[in-house]
Amino acid sequence: MARHFKTDLEEQEYVEIDLPPQERTANLLFCIDKSGSMSGSPIQSVCQVIRAKFQQSAKRFDVIAYDTTITRMTTGDVAQKDIVAGGGTDFVQPITAITKFIKDTMQSTTAIFMTDGQDSNGAGSRALTAAMSELKLIAGAMKARPVTIHVIGFGDVDRDFLNKIRLLGNRPGVLVYASESRELGANFDRLFELAESERCVSVRIGSRATFELTSADNTVRFLTSDPAIVEGAAVVVRLPPDTAEHTSVLSAIDPVRAVHRARALDLILPETEDVVKDIIERLNRLQPESSGDAERAEVERTVDAIRDRMMRHINLFTRIRLEGATPALKMMTEALKHDARFGGTQRDTLDLRMYKNASDTAFFMRNDTDKVLRDLQKAIDAPAWADIKRLADDWVCYASKDDFGSVMRTFHDNYLCVGVMVEWDDALVVSQPARGLKLVRITDTVVSFAHFVRAAAAHTDSNGPFEMVGQTPNERFNAVVPLFLNEQHMKRVRILEGVWLGTLFTRNALGYHKEQEVGLLRLLYDAIRVSQGSTATTRRCQIVKELEALCRFLVKESEGFRAAYGLPRTRDTLLSGDLQCRSDSRDLEVHMMAASLSGAASPDYLLAVYYEHVRRETRQGSRKTSADNETLVRRLMYGNGEQKITKQVSPEVAGLNEGDYLEKSYEAYFYDERRTPIPLIPETSTGIVRRVIIDADRSLVLQHAPPVPEFLKVMLRHLGLDEDFIESTLSSERLRIELVAALTYDMVPHGVSLTTVLAAVDERLQGDPNAAVRFDLSEEHVMRVARKLADCVSLACFAGLLRKYCPRRCEHFLTEAVRLILDNPSQLGREKLEALLTNRVGFDVLYANQAQAALDDISWVPPPEISIGELRSFVGDQRLAEIERANVVAGKVRLRRYRPAGKITYVGGLHLPNGVTFTGHSTGRPVGLNRSGHGNANPYFGTTFPFTGYSFHGY
Numbered sequence: 009m010a011r012h013f014k015t016d017l018e019e020q021e022y023v024e025i026d027l028p029p030q031e032r033t034a035n036l037l038f039c040i041d042k043s044g045s046m047s048g049s050p051i052q053s054v055c056q057v058i059r060a061k062f063q064q065s066a067k068r069f070d071v072i073a074y075d076t077t078i079t080r081m082t083t084g085d086v087a088q089k090d091i092v093a094g095g096g097t098d099f100v101q102p103i104t105a106i107t108k109f110i111k112d113t114m115q116s117t118t119a120i121f122m123t124d125g126q127d128s129n130g131a132g133s134r135a136l137t138a139a140m141s142e143l144k145l146i147a148g149a150m151k152a153r154p155v156t157i158h159v160i161g162f163g164d165v166d167r168d169f170l171n172k173i174r175l176l177g178n179r180p181g182v183l184v185y186a187s188e189s190r191e192l193g194a195n196f197d198r199l200f201e202l203a204e205s206e207r208c209v210s211v212r213i214g215s216r217a218t219f220e221l222t223s224a225d226n227t228v229r230f231l232t233s234d235p236a237i238v239e240g241a242a243v244v245v246r247l248p249p250d251t252a253e254h255t256s257v258l259s260a261i262d263p264v265r266a267v268h269r270a271r272a273l274d275l276i277l278p279e280t281e282d283v284v285k286d287i288i289e290r291l292n293r294l295q296p297e298s299s300g301d302a303e304r305a306e307v308e309r310t311v312d313a314i315r316d317r318m319m320r321h322i323n324l325f326t327r328i329r330l331e332g333a334t335p336a337l338k339m340m341t342e343a344l345k346h347d348a349r350f351g352g353t354q355r356d357t358l359d360l361r362m363y364k365n366a367s368d369t370a371f372f373m374r375n376d377t378d379k380v381l382r383d384l385q386k387a388i389d390a391p392a393w394a395d396i397k398r399l400a401d402d403w404v405c406y407a408s409k410d411d412f413g414s415v416m417r418t419f420h421d422n423y424l425c426v427g428v429m430v431e432w433d434d435a436l437v438v439s440q441p442a443r444g445l446k447l448v449r450i451t452d453t454v455v456s457f458a459h460f461v462r463a464a465a466a467h468t469d470s471n472g473p474f475e476m477v478g479q480t481p482n483e484r485f486n487a488v489v490p491l492f493l494n495e496q497h498m499k500r501v502r503i504l505e506g507v508w509l510g511t512l513f514t515r516n517a518l519g520y521h522k523e524q525e526v527g528l529l530r531l532l533y534d535a536i537r538v539s540q541g542s543t544a545t546t547r548r549c550q551i552v553k554e555l556e557a558l559c560r561f562l563v564k565e566s567e568g569f570r571a572a573y574g575l576p577r578t579r580d581t582l583l584s585g586d587l588q589c590r591s592d593s594r595d596l597e598v599h600m601m602a603a604s605l606s607g608a609a610s611p612d613y614l615l616a617v618y619y620e621h622v623r624r625e626t627r628q629g630s631r632k633t634s635a636d637n638e639t640l641v642r643r644l645m646y647g648n649g650e651q652k653i654t655k656q657v658s659p660e661v662a663g664l665n666e667g668d669y670l671e672k673s674y675e676a677y678f679y680d681e682r683r684t685p686i687p688l689i690p691e692t693s694t695g696i697v698r699r700v701i702i703d704a705d706r707s708l709v710l711q712h713a714p715p716v717p718e719f720l721k722v723m724l725r726h727l728g729l730d731e732d733f734i735e736s737t738l739s740s741e742r743l744r745i746e747l748v749a750a751l752t753y754d755m756v757p758h759g760v761s762l763t764t765v766l767a768a769v770d771e772r773l774q775g776d777p778n779a780a781v782r783f784d785l786s787e788e789h790v791m792r793v794a795r796k797l798a799d800c801v802s803l804a805c806f807a808g809l810l811r812k813y814c815p816r817r818c819e820h821f822l823t824e825a826v827r828l829i830l831d832n833p834s835q836l837g838r839e840k841l842e843a844l845l846t847n848r849v850g851f852d853v854l855y856a857n858q859a860q861a862a863l864d865d866i867s868w869v870p871p872p873e874i875s876i877g878e879l880r881s882f883v884g885d886q887r888l889a890e891i892e893r894a895n896v897v898a899g900k901v902r903l904r905r906y907r908p909a910g911k912i913t914y915v916g917g918l919h920l921p922n923g924v925t926f927t928g929h930s931t932g933r934p935v936g937l938n939r940s941g942h943g944n945a946n947p948y949f950g951t952t953f954p955f956t957g958y959s960f961h962g963y
Contacts, residue, residue, distance in 0.1 A: 119155075423491075476488055621714065642699075644744050710743070
């Protein structure tokens with residue numbers, strides 16, 4: 009059957025034609041580069057793929073290993089012994105060998121040509137050109153017998169040459185590229201799958217329109233602007249080398265649904281970034297209709313695959329803009345154009361979790377999973393069979409009497425389960441699977457999945473709700489959960505996950521949804537929890553052990569669970585206290601379950617989860633007026649507000665020889681701005697009175713904190729801790745921070761962390777604390793601070809000094825300090841300038857307390873007094889380029905830089921523009937600024953510009 013619809017993609021027609029069944033008959037030939045540069049992991053990764061494929065199918069394919077000579081072997085030989093790499097590269101040898109192979113067999117041929125280098129004789133050598141011409145001639149003379157050459161490039165390869173190689177057959181091949189060994193093995197595996205499954209298709213529509221196509225599934229799809237594509241046109245399909253013709257009539261697709269539009273978008277090969285963005289916009293507008301679960305699932309999978317491919321395109325376009333069109337980036341871009349051709353292969357053999365229509369009597373599509381399951385069964389080696397035999401007597405289906413060994417040996421699509429009784433919430437089980445299933449009880453009955461399915465299929469609703477009687481009359485169950493048992497059994501269970509999850513949650517094989525894995529985890533967690541204790545039987549303990557192993561596998565390997573909950577990343581985020589990455593609404597109870605089942609639960613993690621619970625509950629309950637929230641925040645930070653300070657002129661100013669004590673005071677100030685560092689220069693109060701942030705009042709914060717939730721109390725009991733462990737152990741200061749942050753911010757500003765959030769909120773409530781203090785900016789004082797910035801022996805002290813004396817990262821102190829650092833090169837000096845350029849000191853943000861200036865989003869650009877060439881030479885070309893690239897990718901901005909009033913002159917020890925001087929007092933203002941009083945030491949923060957690099961000062 010042939011169908012079409014007219015797209016709005018440059019007026020192209022989308023056509024899809026169902027293909028008749030045909031077994032693939034083409035020969036497979038592998039040409040593998042074994043030159044010296046392939047030695048080690050590259051050649052090993054290729055041999056590993058060949059070995060795995062041979063063990064699965066036992067099929068022997070021809071292999072040509074080449075350097076400056078060729079060695080003929082089979083995949084069976086490679087499975088026994090790895091290819092040894094060494095020598096140069098002469099492409100004449102493998103191309104001549106491919107030609108000879110085709111002449112000798114005179115059959116359809118698919119070759120996979122792999123190389124990691126360039127011809128020792130040059131890509132344009134006369135011998136190589138002659139060899140390629142002969143292969144092209146022979147392949148062209150065999151149009152009735154398809155010849156396809158797929159190409160894998162690895163490392164430093166010639167893109168244009170490899171493109172010529174893939175076009176030497178009478179059907180175009182695929183070009184893929186790998187930049188490292190693990191990618192090489194994965195790409196070789198993908199091409200192996202494609203070569204085994206893809207068929208060539210010749211299509212004629214009407215009297216003259218002909219198309220030479222390929223397909224890896226039972227449908228061929230393509231886009232065309234040919235005027236012959238009209239409703240009622242005759243369609244003739246031939247599958248070379250078979251000469252039989254299959255005819256049909258082209259019909260219109262009506263209605264055109266989201267699945268058809270998604271398939272059409274999957275065929276586009278974007279050449280520009282604008283086309284990529286247009287495709288993404290179209291994807292965002294696609295809404296699957298309620299025309300069946302299978303179709304909805306296909307739309308979701310196709311859209312995800314296209315979006316992933318488009319994001320890789322955007323990444324490459326961005327890198328080309330930043331790094332230039334390097335040969336490697338050109339190669340990656342070219343290879344990405346061929347990625348969509350793998351779609352059919354991925355649909356049939358890789359994406360095994362498929363939705364099924366409820367009316368489908370089969371629990372899975374045999375043509376999707378049968379081959380994979382049989383190959384998996386064949387791949388079980390002798391030690392694995394011995395392990396299965398050892399477990400056989402302990403695990404027997406109570407009804408069919410098939411033991412574990414019999415199940416694994418006799419069947420390739422059956423597995424052992426434990427019976428459970430569950431309750432379904434029909435309103436939630438489909439829309440919210442994680443909450444739609446409730447455990448009633450777990451049994452000690454082991455049953456094969458095949459037996460359970462047969463019993464469920466034989467049940468009729470007239471007999472009441474479906475239940476099975478277990479190994480004792482008192483044990484009844486209406487659902488099953490697979491057991492782990494061993495790795496080979498779990499692989500089988502994993503492949504068929506879409507089947508048994510659908511059966512468990514929807515009572516028919518509707519299939520996989522990531523939330524079902526979360527729901528399963530809840531179910532298993534409850535089963536394990538209720539089965540623990542002194543009353544548990546020996547059999548129950550065995551079953552619980554297998555369920556725990558299944559849970560650990562789910563937490564570690566499950567794509568759905570990792571996508572929904574990502575335990576390691578989330579656990580690290582919670583433990584770190586990072587306020588920036590905690591805006592999601594994922595279920596904390598599930599995190600706690602996962603941590604427990606994977607052995608990651610600890611008292612520290614329980615506290616971290618509680619702090620996150622506090623944040624969420626406080627935000628949820630703080631939907632009162634902002635005035636109410638602010639009143640509570642003020643109480644939490646300032647208490648009754650009686651403690652106030654007025655900044656005074658410091659009577660004693662530190663000398664530069666006070667050493668460690670002075671530096672430690674600025675280190676402490678960097679990590680906690682409520683600390684008072686030793687002043688370096690006189691400070692003058694502006695008369696502003698500020699409230700003081702007091703120590704956290706434990707009784708007050710506990711009064712306003714939500715109680716410990718039940719799921720944490722359960723975990724406390726599980727770990728053998730007292731139920732008041734959290735209340736007695738938590739930090740009053742940390743709890744206050746969580747409350748203040750939740751009450752103040754809907755989303756915590758970038759750069760605000762646990763150590764700076766109180767200072768940021770204080771600035772929000774009382775204004776910039778630096779506005780209450782002005783410094784005496786005489787030449788002597790500016791140079792004193794600048795020298796300390798240049799000479800301090802720790803980055804934390806450098807950061808504390810900047811926070812104190814350069815709160816806007818632009819003051820004269822900073823300009824002079826940078827000059828001194830540049831004049832006295834050292835490793836520490838480089839690290840100080842890198843801290844300025846990246847706004848980072850280790851893992852801490854250098855400037856993080858600017859509630860309005862948001863300095864973390866502003867890239868520091870040296871003032872005109874500092875030569876970019878000097879900076880580049882000091883930091884290093886490569887390092888500065890890395891920082892520059894990172895700031896561009898992060899979307900940072902820059903402030904306006906002001907052109908000096910005249911030539912830069914050295915006045916009284918200070919580098920100042922001509923005519924710019926200091927008055928010697930903080931109440932004065934440098935002259936030579938713009939009309940608004942702004943200059944490079946006092947820029948205007950209201951206007952920013954995109955950061956494009958350090959080569960432009962931005963006047």
